[in-house]
Amino acid sequence: MATLRVTLRVILRSMWRRAGGRYSLIVLGLWVLVSLVSLVWTPYSLLATDGFHVWSKPSAAHPLGTDGVGADVLSWLMAGSRTNLIIAALSVIVAAAFGLLLVAAMVSRHGALSAVSVVLVDALISVPTVLVALILCVPFGASAAVIVAACGFAYGLNLARILRPSAMLAARSAYVQSALHSGMPAARVFLTHIVPNTLPVLVVQLSMSAGTSILAEAGLTYLGIGVGAGVPSWGHSLATSVKFVGIYPLTVLWPGLVVTAVVVALNLLGDALRDAADPLANPALRGGQDER
Amino acid sequence: MSVEIRNLNITIGSKPIVHDIDMDIADGERVGLVGSSGSGKSMIAKALMGLLPANASADGSVRAGGAQLIGANDTDMADLRGRYMGMVFQNPAAALNPVTTVAQQVELPLRLHYDLSAPERQERVKTMLSKVGLPESALGKYPHELSGGQAQRVGIATALITSPRLIIADEPTTALDAITQRQIVDLLTSLVDDAGASMLFITHDFAVLARATTRCYVLEDGAMVESGATADLLDHPHTEQARKLVAAARELTLHRQEAEVHHG
Amino acid sequence: MAEILLQGSGINKSFGARGARRQVLFDVDVDVRAGECLAVIGGSGSGKTTLTRILLGLETADSGVVEYRGHNIAEGRQGLRMLREESGLVFQDPFSSLDPRWRVGSSVAEPLKLRRKKLPSAAVKQRVAEVLGLVGLDSATLGSRYPIDLSGGQAQRVAIARAIVAKPKVVLADEALSAIDVAVRVQILDAFAAIRRADPDMALIMVSHDLGVVRHIADRILVLHEGRVEESGPTARLLAHSQSAYTRRLIEAASL
Numbered sequence: 001m002a003t004l005r006v007t008l009r010v011i012l013r014s015m016w017r018r019a020g021g022r023y024s025l026i027v028l029g030l031w032v033l034v035s036l037v038s039l040v041w042t043p044y045s046l047l048a049t050d051g052f053h054v055w056s057k058p059s060a061a062h063p064l065g066t067d068g069v070g071a072d073v074l075s076w077l078m079a080g081s082r083t084n085l086i087i088a089a090l091s092v093i094v095a096a097a098f099g100l101l102l103v104a105a106m107v108s109r110h111g112a113l114s115a116v117s118v119v120l121v122d123a124l125i126s127v128p129t130v131l132v133a134l135i136l137c138v139p140f141g142a143s144a145a146v147i148v149a150a151c152g153f154a155y156g157l158n159l160a161r162i163l164r165p166s167a168m169l170a171a172r173s174a175y176v177q178s179a180l181h182s183g184m185p186a187a188r189v190f191l192t193h194i195v196p197n198t199l200p201v202l203v204v205q206l207s208m209s210a211g212t213s214i215l216a217e218a219g220l221t222y223l224g225i226g227v228g229a230g231v232p233s234w235g236h237s238l239a240t241s242v243k244f245v246g247i248y249p250l251t252v253l254w255p256g257l258v259v260t261a262v263v264v265a266l267n268l269l270g271d272a273l274r275d276a277a278d279p280l281a282n283p284a285l286r287g288g289q290d291e292r
Numbered sequence: 293m294s295v296e297i298r299n300l301n302i303t304i305g306s307k308p309i310v311h312d313i314d315m316d317i318a319d320g321e322r323v324g325l326v327g328s329s330g331s332g333k334s335m336i337a338k339a340l341m342g343l344l345p346a347n348a349s350a351d352g353s354v355r356a357g358g359a360q361l362i363g364a365n366d367t368d369m370a371d372l373r374g375r376y377m378g379m380v381f382q383n384p385a386a387a388l389n390p391v392t393t394v395a396q397q398v399e400l401p402l403r404l405h406y407d408l409s410a411p412e413r414q415e416r417v418k419t420m421l422s423k424v425g426l427p428e429s430a431l432g433k434y435p436h437e438l439s440g441g442q443a444q445r446v447g448i449a450t451a452l453i454t455s456p457r458l459i460i461a462d463e464p465t466t467a468l469d470a471i472t473q474r475q476i477v478d479l480l481t482s483l484v485d486d487a488g489a490s491m492l493f494i495t496h497d498f499a500v501l502a503r504a505t506t507r508c509y510v511l512e513d514g515a516m517v518e519s520g521a522t523a524d525l526l527d528h529p530h531t532e533q534a535r536k537l538v539a540a541a542r543e544l545t546l547h548r549q550e551a552e553v554h555h556g
Numbered sequence: 557m558a559e560i561l562l563q564g565s566g567i568n569k570s571f572g573a574r575g576a577r578r579q580v581l582f583d584v585d586v587d588v589r590a591g592e593c594l595a596v597i598g599g600s601g602s603g604k605t606t607l608t609r610i611l612l613g614l615e616t617a618d619s620g621v622v623e624y625r626g627h628n629i630a631e632g633r634q635g636l637r638m639l640r641e642e643s644g645l646v647f648q649d650p651f652s653s654l655d656p657r658w659r660v661g662s663s664v665a666e667p668l669k670l671r672r673k674k675l676p677s678a679a680v681k682q683r684v685a686e687v688l689g690l691v692g693l694d695s696a697t698l699g700s701r702y703p704i705d706l707s708g709g710q711a712q713r714v715a716i717a718r719a720i721v722a723k724p725k726v727v728l729a730d731e732a733l734s735a736i737d738v739a740v741r742v743q744i745l746d747a748f749a750a751i752r753r754a755d756p757d758m759a760l761i762m763v764s765h766d767l768g769v770v771r772h773i774a775d776r777i778l779v780l781h782e783g784r785v786e787e788s789g790p791t792a793r794l795l796a797h798s799q800s801a802y803t804r805r806l807i808e809a810a811s812l
Contacts, residue, residue, distance in 0.1 A: 174653035175663070178645055178718070181614070182667040196657045279702055280656055286702045328737050329708065440600055469599040469765035470809040497738040499768075499812050526812075540739045545768040545812040546795065 010284050014276035021272030027265035035082035044072035046079055046232060055248045064254050067241055073254055079232035081258075084214055087144055087151075087233075088266075091213040092206050094152025099159030103198075104190050106164050107171040121160050129154040129216060130223070137225045144227050147217050155209035162205055163198045170197040200274045200281070207270035211263040218259060234259050293355075294319050294458050294490040295340065300352035300362075302335050302344065309335045309348070310514040317458070322481060322491045324501040324508030324522060326537060332514040333494050337462050340492065341379060342369035357457060374405035378451030378489075380480065382463040384443035388435040394421070395431040398449045405454055416453060424449045424479060441472035448480055452487065459484055459491040465500055477504050498541035502526050510534045559625075561726055561759050562588040562611050562639075567620035569606055580606050581617070582783045588726065593752065593760040595774035595791070597767055597806060603783040604763050605730055611761070612728050613639050639726075641671055644719030646729040650711035650736075654703040654718075661699030664688060664718045671722045687717040690754055691747040709740035713747045720751050726759040727751070733769050741769060748773055768810035771795065779803050 015021030043063075050070035058065045064073040105117035133150035140146055170176060171194055179189050195202070214234065220226035221235030222242070237255035245252045279285040295317040302309045310332040317323045327333045338344050339354055342361055354361040357376045361369065373379075378401075381387040388397055398417045402408060408416070421430060424445040435443055444464060451459060461480060465473040481504055484491045493504045501508055502522055510518040510525070512533040518525065529535040569581040580603040588594050588611070598604040609615045611622055613629050613636050621628055627635030644667065647653040654663050664684045668675065675683075685695035691713040703711050712732060719727050729748065733741045752760060752773075764770050770777070771791060778788040779800065787800045798804050 173655075174645075174647040174649070175655040175658075177614070178647075178653060179666060179670075181612075181640055181643070181645055182670045182722070183640060184666070184670050193655050193658075197655070199657070278657075280704055286705060287700055328739050470767070471599050471765075471805055474809040499738070502812060536739050540742050541812065543742050543745075543772075544738060544766075546771060546807060546810050547812070 007285065010282075011273075011276045014282050014284055015272045018272055018275070020268040021276065024265040024269040024272055027261055028269065031081055031085060031262060031265075034078050035085045038078040038082050042072075042075035042078050044075045046071065046075060048072070055244070055251065057250065065250055067237075067251055068244065073237065073251060076232050076237050077234065077255060077258060080234045080237055080255075083144060083227060083231060083233040084217060084235075084262075087147055087217055088210040088213045090148040091151035091155065092210050094148060095155035095159055095209050096202075096206060098152055098156030099163065100195065102156065102160035103163045103167045103194075104187075106160065107167045107190075107194065108186070118164075121157055125157045125161060127154075130220070133220050133225050142225045142228055144217075144231065144233075147213070147220055147226055150220075151209070151213045151216050155205075155212065159202075159205050159209070163201055166198045166201055167194050170194045199278050203273045203277065204270035207266050207273065211266035214259055214263055214266075293317070294321070294357065295492065296353070296355040297336075297340075298353040300336070300339060300350065300354060302332070302339060302348055302350045304345065304348045308514060310511075313352070313516055315509055315516070315519075317490050317492060319457070320485075320488050320490055321507065322484060322493060322505045324505035325492060325494045325511060326496065326498060326501050326508055327511035327533070328496055328537075331511045333511050334462055336511075337460050337492065337494055340460060341373060341377060342366075371405070374401060375454060376457055378454065378456035378459045380444070380447050380451045380459065380461040380464040383467050384440060384447045384464075385435060385438075385467075387447055388443060390435050392434075393431065394426070394433050394435075394438075394446050397435075397446060398453055401450060401454045417449075420449045420453050423452075423483060439472075440468050441476065444468060444472075444476050445479070448476070448483065452483055455487060455489075457489050459489055460494075461491060461504075462494045463496070464493075466495070466497070473500065474503075480504070496537075498526065498537045499545050502541070510537065558590040558592065558757075560587050561590050561625060562586075563621075563623045564607070564611050564617075565621050567607065567610060567617045567622070569603070569610060569615075569617050571606075580783050581610075584620070584780070584783070584785055586611065586778060586785070586788075588759050588761060590725065590759055591757050592775045593748075593762060593773050595762045595764060595767075595770035595777045596780060597764055597770065597777055598780035598786075599765055599806075601782070602765075602780040604765075604780045607780065608728055608730065608761055608763050612643055612645070612726075614645075641722075642725040644722070644724040644727045646712070646715050646719045646727065646732045648731040648735050650708060650715050651703055653715050654711060656703050658702075659699065660701050660703065660706070660714050661695065663703075664699075664714060664721055667718060667722045683721060684717075687721045687751075688714070690720075690750050691717045692743065692750070693717070707740070708736050709743050712736055712744050716744070716747050716751060720755070720758070723755065724758065726761065728761045728763070730763045731765070732762070733764065734766070745769070745773055766810055767795070767806050771810075779806065 015025055048071065050066065053066050054068055054070045056062060056066045062072050067073055102117055102121055106114050108114050129150050132153055133146055136146045136149055176189055176193050179193055217226055217233060218235035218238050221233060222239040226235050227233045234255045238252065241251040275281050293316060297313055297315040300313040301311050313336060325333045325336060339350055340356060342364065344350060350362055352362065359372055395417055398420060399413050402413045402416060418428065426442065426445050438446065464480065465476050468476060477500060495501050505522050508519065508522045508525060509516055510531065510533055517531045518534045525534060526538055529538045564584065564586045567581050567584040570577050570579040572578050584607055596604045596608055606615065610617045616630065624635050624639040627638065629635040629639055661684055664687065665680050668680055668683055688695040688698065693710060693713055733744055736744055748760065752758065762770050762774060774791045777791050777794045779786040781802045786802050787794065787798060795807060798807065
């Protein structure tokens, strides 16, 4: 465990050293912090509406102003951050699980299985995420779970397709042959030899997927097939105010800024994590020599 | 003098790769450059070909065919490379364009650097192929249809088609099996001698060096540590590095007597 | 005579799709005895790699029988399982045979952990240090490194240590020297000699295109030419009294 802690510290330090990594760590740290705080405290209750002060400008009482029903914009954005955090995290987990399962099938030594899975991925990848969400909405109704399922499905397919070349390279390598020859079960070979060797592509792709899930949430919620009415999310904050952007631009600006900042941070996170967490890219992880 | 290198230094970033290299290749001479991997021998060849990586910087003097190559512009360099030099690479399969036929491959340097009619070019290509020991039927073949040895013969034909005065061969036999290695080395040396050209032969294998060259330079960690007639060096290596390379070559080859017991 | 570990008889093998099928092995017979070093020599396209991969159960023959310690490895599971558990592999390119994202110590320990699941980790560590020591490497300094920080010679010695860590009865080394600098090949040969001394009953199959590199280590040489056995016999006799023109060309090519 001690070595794991050391490794984590080295990774974080390497990320911090780069401007992009530092920015992403700060923004994402704030995101998690605000999400946690929002569980126990927001400036106003989400249900507290003030009919006398709708669309009010930022003030001491309402730092980011109020929306069309007089609810506190800051409180809704804070509460929304935890919804988006959960959606992003779950989308990434579902995408990783689904995508890696597909990759395993694609690089398997069973000719038929790999051939079928390659065709399947190519066919399914053409189905738009919105369509998947629409279909899922019919039986299940609009909810965050539908967004997670639709995103996980679409990003999993993308992930599978992008990972396939590097996974294939590892799967055909002498070290995999050697491990199989020594009697390592195929599933373990996949997890310990093949997946780690796709790491550079994997982390970049997954963190970009997290960012895209936020954009997808905003888009789907705007279309009415996202998080249910009354559930706080950044997409919800955008959707309820975007119709009035010509008159009250500030209420659109705040969620817009938050979404942009976080999506940029997630995209930068991928590059930073790849450079910091891959022992081949980061000499500091390989025993500390040559650290720069 | 075919090649004259003086005080050549090459650095990549702040890391010195080779330093204070002096080297001469007389007209018609076959010269070896031997060293372990990482000794910088390929970098010297790249400097000579004007193909140093973009992040490398070189100073000193590298003259080939009378022209100064350090600081030469890309057009002059390309022209010199095309007319004066021919290059043979380590991995023939990778050096050949997979979608061109042998005929197109060998013809290309002629098209680029000489003003000849198509029939003249084809005639030269045919002659060249027979010189490297390939049948006429090889003309229409693609690289994947060739064995390693055949591919390297195509590589040699491509390098020699323009009748260059200097051949630079960078580990041309390392990827081949022992019998093919021997054939390729013998082919290359006889073609170079017939043309009266000079050759720089780069290798990590002293046994190959002994067969391909008359004089050689030993490189270690970017510095020239020894030079002299190849036969002398084989018998009396002076420096630690040369001794190591010669000892390895002797250890890993059959001695004449051993091999000739049967013939004798 | 020592026990016959591996015996291949009448082995045929072809590759390619139906239209362009090419036979690479024709009725090859070969045996490998405990404790010996057998060199399988031939040019590229001779079928030497295919033959030895079939012997080790990495590929299957079209026809012919491979027996490991008396068990046909194509029948039932026991023969093949025994062979897998009791054999080790060394490949041509040391950097592609070690997982670039595994530390050297873990790579070497892998076969041992898989084959002796109950071995305590202290014992694994000790054995890893022992085999690394055997091939002339220090486990304390190299064990925690990644392959990228090794030289080619070091990486190949790590691969040799991994091949013998679980005390195999037979090791296959496929062109294990040809991607290595000549000056370093001697070290690799020394490592092979050391692992043979450490376990005199272990058989070593060395595949090479070059007679020069195997002449000191091989007890017996099998020359393959275009998929057929050209000649085989004890090293000294084969080098001195070869009956085959092809073998003599190999000898000539390996002479200084």
